[in-house]
Structure formats: structure tokens, C-alpha cells
Amino acid sequence: MPKWLPHILLSAYFGFFLLLLATLAWFWPASPRAASQPIAFPHTVHAGQLGLSCSFCHESAELGPQAGVPAVSKCLSCHQAIATDRPEIQKLLGYQQRGEPIRWQRIYHLPDFIYFSHKRHVNSGLDCSACHGAVEEMQTVKRVRSLQMGWCLSCHRSRGASFDCATCHK
Amino acid sequence: MLPVIQEQLLFVKMLQGAFQTLLCLSLGYLVGEVLFSLPGKAISAAGAPLFSLPPGPPRPKILTGKRTGLLIALFMACNLLLMKIAYRPDLFTGPFWGGLTVLFIIGLALILVARQHLRGTRPTARLPLAAALTGDLLLLAVCFFLLNAESFLLTPESWPFLASRPLLLLSWNGTLRFMQFTLLALMLTGLDRQQNRQWLILGAALLWPPFQILELLLIPELARSPWLYLWAALTLLTAAALALMTTRALRKKRLLPLAYPLSAVTLLAILWVLSAQTARETTLSGVALAGLQLPPATEREPIAPVDSQPVPQPQAPPTIDGGQLFAQKCSVCHRFDQRLIGPPLSAVLVKYRSDKESLAGFLRNPQKIDPDYPAMPNLNLTQQEAEVLTDYLFDYETVQTTPQ
Numbered sequence: 001m002p003k004w005l006p007h008i009l010l011s012a013y014f015g016f017f018l019l020l021l022a023t024l025a026w027f028w029p030a031s032p033r034a035a036s037q038p039i040a041f042p043h044t045v046h047a048g049q050l051g052l053s054c055s056f057c058h059e060s061a062e063l064g065p066q067a068g069v070p071a072v073s074k075c076l077s078c079h080q081a082i083a084t085d086r087p088e089i090q091k092l093l094g095y096q097q098r099g100e101p102i103r104w105q106r107i108y109h110l111p112d113f114i115y116f117s118h119k120r121h122v123n124s125g126l127d128c129s130a131c132h133g134a135v136e137e138m139q140t141v142k143r144v145r146s147l148q149m150g151w152c153l154s155c156h157r158s159r160g161a162s163f164d165c166a167t168c169h170k
Numbered sequence: 171m172l173p174v175i176q177e178q179l180l181f182v183k184m185l186q187g188a189f190q191t192l193l194c195l196s197l198g199y200l201v202g203e204v205l206f207s208l209p210g211k212a213i214s215a216a217g218a219p220l221f222s223l224p225p226g227p228p229r230p231k232i233l234t235g236k237r238t239g240l241l242i243a244l245f246m247a248c249n250l251l252l253m254k255i256a257y258r259p260d261l262f263t264g265p266f267w268g269g270l271t272v273l274f275i276i277g278l279a280l281i282l283v284a285r286q287h288l289r290g291t292r293p294t295a296r297l298p299l300a301a302a303l304t305g306d307l308l309l310l311a312v313c314f315f316l317l318n319a320e321s322f323l324l325t326p327e328s329w330p331f332l333a334s335r336p337l338l339l340l341s342w343n344g345t346l347r348f349m350q351f352t353l354l355a356l357m358l359t360g361l362d363r364q365q366n367r368q369w370l371i372l373g374a375a376l377l378w379p380p381f382q383i384l385e386l387l388l389i390p391e392l393a394r395s396p397w398l399y400l401w402a403a404l405t406l407l408t409a410a411a412l413a414l415m416t417t418r419a420l421r422k423k424r425l426l427p428l429a430y431p432l433s434a435v436t437l438l439a440i441l442w443v444l445s446a447q448t449a450r451e452t453t454l455s456g457v458a459l460a461g462l463q464l465p466p467a468t469e470r471e472p473i474a475p476v477d478s479q480p481v482p483q484p485q486a487p488p489t490i491d492g493g494q495l496f497a498q499k500c501s502v503c504h505r506f507d508q509r510l511i512g513p514p515l516s517a518v519l520v521k522y523r524s525d526k527e528s529l530a531g532f533l534r535n536p537q538k539i540d541p542d543y544p545a546m547p548n549l550n551l552t553q554q555e556a557e558v559l560t561d562y563l564f565d566y567e568t569v570q571t572t573p574q
Contacts, residue, residue, distance in 0.1 A: 006417045014410035017379035018403060024386060025399035051499055053550040077544035078503065081511050129461025137457050144458035145327045146391055154331040154338065 035105035037140065039091050047136035054128045054135070061128075065117040069104050072096055107143050108132065115170050124161070179256060183447060186252035190443045193245035194354060195436065197309065200238060202359030204281055204306045206367070208299060239278045246274065253320075257454060261322075261329055274312045280305025313351055318344030320446060324393045324453050330462055346385040350442060353378055357412070357435045361428065368416050371431060375413040378438075379406055392458070393449040401445040408438045490555055492562025499549050500559070506566065512543055519567050526564065530556040 046052050054061065057074055061067035072095050083089050095102055108131075110116050121131075129135065133144035145151065156163045250267075284302035321344035322328070328338050353374040360370030382402050389398065412434045419426045503511035522529040533556040536546035551559070 006421070007414060010410065010413050010417060013376070014379060014406055014413070017383060018406050020383055021386070021399060021403055021406065024383070025396070050502060051549055052547060056547045056549075078511055080544070082502065127461055132461070134457040134460030137460070142457075144392070144455070146325070148391075151325075151327050154328055154335060158331050158334050 037105055038102055040088050043135050043138050061118045062122045064119050067118045107141050114168050182252055182256045186256055187443050187447050189245055189249040191439045193249050194439045196242050198355030199358040201306055201309050202355040204302050206359050239282045261332060270312055273308050277305045277308030314348045317347045324390045324449055326459055342388045346381060346388060349381050354439055361431055368420055372413055372416040375409045378409040393453040395452040397448045398445055401441050405438055405441045408434055490558045492558045495555060495559055496562055519563060526560055530560045533559060
């Protein structure tokens with residue numbers, strides 16, 4: 001066997017795996033857990049310092065399947081007069097003047113084949129931070145749970161909720 | 171629990187990493203060496219003596235005998251303690267730790283006892299062989315569970331459910347890390363100076379890349395970060411270096427000087443531990459760990475009566491400063507003598523002077539009364555907070571209106 005053959009083979013072998021690793025790193029980076037939002041809304045100020053409850057803005061979390069984000073008018077109920085000189089509030093006022101809704105980037109997003117009712121989960125006595133983490137400490141909201149089915153099922157089984165397929169896949 | 175200052179935390183984690191590396195190296199060597207010496211002792215007496223060592227070429231710096239056992243136990247204890255201090259998972263009940271400790275000690279003891287019989291050149295009786303094998307397997311089992319536990323630390327969202335579903339402890343990522351540990355053990359065994367076991371190093375180095383890639387693929391999604399890819403690339407390069415130097419030595423039918431493969435394997439172990447630590451750093455952030463204490467709804471009574479408030483109730487009422495509460499929650503929208511967002515409070519308080527209790531009620535459940543002003547948000551005040559605020563407001567008003 002030529003002297004250099006083992007070296008070439010080994011280099012090819014490890015080179016292949018390094019290439020595979022590079023491909024993984026390029027195409028499969030850490031999933032976007034935090035996205036950039038159109039307005040830099042800090043939960044640390046509103047939920048943290050001011051102690052506003054989650055349901056003050058996210059009203060429909062207790063009322064229906066979708067939690068949603070507040071309308072521009074909710075923000076304006078305070079910010080019509082508060083801190084109007086700040087650039088982020090200026091952006092907010094711009095949205096109001098144009099009559100345009102704010103296109104928030106959704107962080108907690110389940111696929112369409114899953115039916116998730118916020119109302120049921122809130123009414124079962126779960127704290128918001130059980131699934132969303134300590135939002136009042138987040139400058140930008142990021143996802144802190146995997147949202148995988150196994151996780152949902154573990155909680156359902158532990159709390160005596162239904163784990164029938166049709167409960168969520170309907 | 172020992173208190174840990176924030177500044178010490180990094181040091182604690184570095185220390186934990188160091189102990190885990192040492193543990194991996196020493197335990198891996200012990201496990202592998204025992205396993206590979208067993209067939210020789212079982213079959214025949216031919217071959218070089220295994221443990222009686224004339225002062226000759228330097229052995230790996232890993233001892234044999236009682237001191238090894240104690241050292242390994244010490245590394246294990248320090249590693250686990252530091253892990254608990256650094257991450258405070260509040261997981262893993264007493265039985266888990268107790269069971270693991272017992273198995274670990276039994277495994278070490280069995281091996282140490284059997285080693286007496288494994289010394290020398292005579293073939294060994296069946297009982298010591300069985301003891302050594304059992305001890306080895308016990309140690310491997312303990313490592314398997316510990317590595318799965320380490321991987322479980324990467325999914326904090328499942329921590330509350332471990333008590334009711336203990337099988338959640340096992341994970342593919344943990345299994346793969348165990349496979350990587352066995353590869354490291356094989357590499358360490360191959361460092362033996364008495365016999366030419368370098369093919370072991372080569373084999374393990376060749377097997378390392380697919381396991382490394384698989385481990386990366388199976389890591390929990392939230393634990394992924396660019397640093398992991400960097401550590402993985404470095405481990406691949408180290409494994410390549412190991413394979414290359416071992417091939418050369420094998421072809422020349424010579425033993426490598428100990429320093430090179432030993433340092434390569436040590437580097438590999440360090441990178442392996444480092445990648446686990448990086449993954450933990452990424453996923454175990456404070457914001458993620460909040461909200462994990464879920465009382466199972468079926469087993470316990472609800473802590474608070476049916477209450478649509480998502481905020482947890484306070485346990486015992488500490489003294490609340492009305493002024494601080496006002497500054498924190500009310501002053502954003504209210505002043506006493508001017509309109510801000512809400513009406514000037516002096517005007518409001520006039521209406522409530524005759525009926526102070528209803529003010530506390532209003533504060534807890536504000537209604538939109540005046541069309542001229544926006545709706546006052548419900549700030550989820552407790553009864554105590556509302557009363558303290560009411561007292562503060564009226565005290566303030568009294569102070570303001572009392573002639574100086």
C-alpha cells in the first residue's frame with residue numbers, strides 16, 4: 001500500500017464529516033427564538049416595572065382560543081400623552097396616523113394542524129410564565145419552551161387533562 | 171445549600187467542567203482497562219503481565235488500585251456537587267442520588283476487590299472475573315444514567331414532570347453522549363504501554379465523527395448555539411489528529427510516545443465537556459427557568475380559589491410602602507394636581523372622602539366612568555395593596571391640604 005494512502009483516506013473521511021458539520025451549521029442554525037419587532041416594546045417596563053397584568057393587553061387570552069396582541073388603541077390609551085418624545089412612541093403614533101396595524105413577529109407559533117385554546121389553558125389555573133417564561137424580565141420576547149408534542153403531553157398527563165389525539169388534532 | 175454569589179458562578183462552572191473532565195478520563199480508563207484485561211485473564215496466562223509494573227516506560231498518569239477508586243469517587247462527588255450548586259435544578263430526588271451512589275460504590279468496590287486477583291500472570295478464577303465484569307457494567311450503567319441526567323438538564327421544560335414520569339430522564343442525546351464516553355474510554359485504554367493496543371485508539375477515533383454529528387442533530391432545539399458547532403469541529407480535528415498519528419505508529423509497528431495521544435484524548439474530553447456546558451448555558455437562562463413549578467392539577471388542591479387572575483397570590487403579606495406602590499404603578503398616569511393620562515387625584519379623592527372603602531374596591535376593579543379619560547387598567551392589586559394605597563392617597567391629600 002502506498003505510503004500516503006492511509007493519510008489521504010483518513011483526511012477524506014474526516015474532511016467529509018467536517019463538511020457535513022459545516023453544512024449543518026450553515027443551514028440549520030439555532031432556531032429563531034427571538035425575532036426583531038417593528039417597535040421595540042419592552043415587557044420589562046410594562047409587565048415588570050409597572051406590573052401590568054398580562055391580560056391587560058392580551059385580553060383575549062382568557063376569552064378565546066387565540067391570545068393575540070393588543071390593538072394600537074390599547075397602546076395609545078396611555079401613550080397618547082406618555083413619553084411621546086421617544087422614537088419608539090413616535091413610531092407608534094405614526095401607525096395611528098396612518099391607520100395601520102403593527103405587524104408584530106409571532107414568537108409562539110404552533111403549526112396549523114394543532115388546535116390550541118388559550119382560554120382553556122388559562123382557566124385551568126396555569127400561570128402565563130409556565131409556558132412563556134418570565135416575560136416581565138425579557139427586553140425582547142423570546143421563546144423559552146420547545147413547544148414539542150411530548151412536552152404538551154407530559155403536562156397533560158401530569159395534570160389529568162385529556163391526551164386523546166382529537167383534543168388537539170381536530 | 172451553599173450560597174453562591176453571581177461572580178463565583180463562572181468559577182464554579184469552570185471547576186465543575188474540570189472535575190467532569192478528570193472524572194471522564196479516570197473512570198473511562200478504569201472501565202476500559204478492566205474490560206480489556208478480562209479476556210486475557212480468562213483464556214490463558216500467556217502474554218505480558220498486566221499490572222505488575224517494573225519501573226520502565228512511564229504509564230499514563232492514572233493509578234491503579236485503592237487510590238484510583240478513592241480518587242474517582244472524589245471526582246464524581248465533586249462533579250455532582252458542583253453541578254448541583256451551579257445549576258440548582260432541584261431535580262432528582264433522594265432515591266435517585268442514593269441509588270446511584272450505592273451502585274457506584276458497589277461497582278468500584280467489586281473492581282478493586284477483583285483487581286487483587288487480576289494481578290499476576292496466573293489465569294483468574296471465575297468469581298473474581300465475574301466480580302470485575304459486574305463492577306465494570308455497574309460503573310457503565312451509572313455513567314449512562316448520569317449522562318442522561320446531564321442531557322435532561324438541557325430540557326428544563328420537562329423538569330416538573332420527572333417525578334411522575336421518570337422515563338423522561340432518558341433521551342437520545344444522553345445515549346449518544348454515553349456512546350461518546352465509551353469511545354473516550356476505549357481511547358484511554360488504548361494508551362496502555364504494556365501492549366500495543368493502538369488499534370483501539372484508531373477505531374475509536376474513526377467512530378467519533380458519526381457520533382458527534384448525531385449528537386448535534388439530537389440536541390434539544392433550544393440548546394443549540396453556534397459555539398456547539400465550533401466545539402464539534404474542534405473535536406473532529408482532534409480525532410483526525412489522533413487517527414493520523416496512530417496510523418503512522420501502527421504502520422511502523424511502534425508505540426507512540428505517550429504525551430501526544432494522551433494530550434489529544436485529554437483535549438477531546440475537555441471539548442466534550444465544554445460543549446455540554448455551552449449547551450447548558452444557552453438553555454438554562456433565568457427567564458426560561460421561571461414558571462416551572464407546576465402543581466399537578468389532579469393531585470393537589472388548587473393553591474388559590476378559582477380565580478381568573480393569572481398572577482400567583484402572595485403567600486404572607488409583607489409590609490408594603492404605599493408611596494413606593496404609588497410611584498411604581500400610579501404615578502405613570504396620575505398626578506394629584508394635574509391631568510396626565512388619568513384625572514388629577516385631588517378631584518377624584520373628593521368623591522371618595524365619605525366612602526373610603528369603595529376607593530379600595532375601585533382600585534381593584536376600575537371601571538370606565540368618565541368618557542373624557544381612557545380606561546384605567548386593572549393592575550391586579552391585592553386587597554392589602556389597595557388598602558395601603560387608599561391610606562397613602564388620603565394621607566398625602568391631608569398633608570397637601572393641611573395649612574403649613
